Amino acid sequence: MSRLLLNTALAAMPFVLLAACHPGGKDKQALQARIDSLQEKVNAAYVPGTGEIMNNIIQPHHLKLWIAGSDENWVLADYELHLLSGGFKRIEKFHKGSPEAIALQMIYPEIDSVKEAINGQKKELFKKHFLLMTNTCNTCHHATNNPFVVIKVPDKEAFSNQQF
Template identity: 40%
Template sequence: MKTITYIALTSILLSCHQQENPSKNWQTQIDSLQSTIKDSYKPGFGEFMSSIQVHHEKLWFAGINQNWKLATFEINEIKESISNIKKYCADRPEVQSLDMIEDPLSNISIAIEKKSMPNFKNGFTLLTSTCNSCHQTTNHGFNVITTPVTPPFSNQNFKVGIKSQ
């Protein structure tokens, strides 16, 4: 009888012990996942800006070549980067100034929809000066953005109707 009681007690104790362990394991896993997330790569403000710089440049060549589909794509890429900055760089105080770019971006979208070259050009001038206004507001006035002069890449065609090879 004593032996049976002993076995019963031992197994109760063991099962309690086992119940304690899984939650500890979960906690360890959660801790390790949290530290993985913390250390995982997140693009910085400057990287998003470098990407915006490329799309700003491509947008110009798409627009002046009346390649409105490409222009739509490029303006949407800029919009996407802006919302990614809000999402991934929320801890940067400069994010508060980002909204100034919204109206200039929508103006260009409307010009593209209307396929209006004069509106596109005016919109692009306003967009570029807003890039610079924000740089000045956020103490990055030394980053001066201009209307592009030469196409950024030799391996992309900005004209409409040229077939890919």
């Protein structure tokens, strides 16, 4: 008998919720005004551009990842790779459907390869896959009509205020 009661209650639940949530005319206008106000705030919210994310997140972590991996500081290299990946995720989040967000999908297999080299603490494999990842960055730049942005394996440290 309790099963029949439970099934009846579950079947009636959508109708009870619908009745409870159906606002009257005045309430409906107030709710719509609130929705419109919040939509205006969302529309006015700051969204970083793709170039801003590339220059301020991805490029510095690309450099720091290289330094950490070259120095075999695997904990720091893993951390920097995580932050680098976060930059790409931000592009996907803020610029979903853009040519850049679509094209950057090509970078993830290379990031995975770098991650494997870091996890295995294999310096030569790290260097190989870091180069392939960097070349993939340039391939992506070509695919998105930005061939003039050429990324390379770093040849010197630029962060003299951090110990690697």
